[in-house]
Amino acid sequence: MENALRDAGVRITRQRRLLVQVLAEADDHPDANALHRRAHANDPKVSLATVYRTLSVLEEAGVIDRHAFEGKPARFETSDRPHHDHLIDLETGAVIEFRSEKIERLQAEIAAELGYDIVHHRLELYARKQG
Amino acid sequence: MENALRDAGVRITRQRRLLVQVLAEADDHPDANALHRRAHANDPKVSLATVYRTLSVLEEAGVIDRHAFEGKPARFETSDRPHHDHLIDLETGAVIEFRSEKIERLQAEIAAELGYDIVHHRLELYARKQG
DNA sequence: CCATTGTTGCAAATAATTCTCAACTGCATT
């Protein structure tokens, strides 16, 4: 991942290397604060401002994704996994990932009809188990 | 709409009546600040805090919908209109409504395949004008 | 018309994120 950054012309600093590592090790979807806490454990000198700045840089470079769930703080994950959307089970809160080529295509068509190119999208299905 | 509120046990105050009116007249998707500005024009005494409080009350009563688009402040619209999804212009922040029967159908199919019935969903396209 | 209870305005509090600026550090070059 570090190489990908270097190639994108991003200067590799101690704190950036640390954050990349923390993100790579995360199997959840931490927010900026959680990342700061984790990085801080390894290097108490890393500041929250730098976490925010670095997250923007990494997002810009395309190595992480930023997810904005309702009102809540933004959460991040490495973008090495394939794109997917989410179905949320309203009773259990479980999150099921899915992907539909057809929907992706339709979205692009709709945007094109309106004169737009999609940069990214958000699709969440809130559902209940069939009776 | 006022009756719907009364039925929901919501006390009708001068400022609530005004905000309901402003919302009913809005054909865009204003945020709390914009609503405050518009209400303020009619009654300079209405405060921003009350706008926020009233919006929560109206949402609770089910007469308006709150949309939390990425990072940006929440935006509102009356919920008396037929269902639609949103395309957000990343440059101007403009919100364009659209509806696709095909996507609706596909969503239902996907949910069904996973053993679910959709209760509601959220689809947002973040896009940029075609060059 | 009065009492009760909910509502408002104001200002201060919170929460998430960005910015300012002086000190510091990658890294290309010598």
Added chain:
DNA sequence: AATGCAGTTGAGAATTATTTGCAACAATGG
């Protein structure tokens, strides 16, 4: 290995969106 400089950092102040505490006020039932 030393040097220059543009990019980066830390600390805290600033900003933006929203919520809250509290005393004054007003809507509805009786």
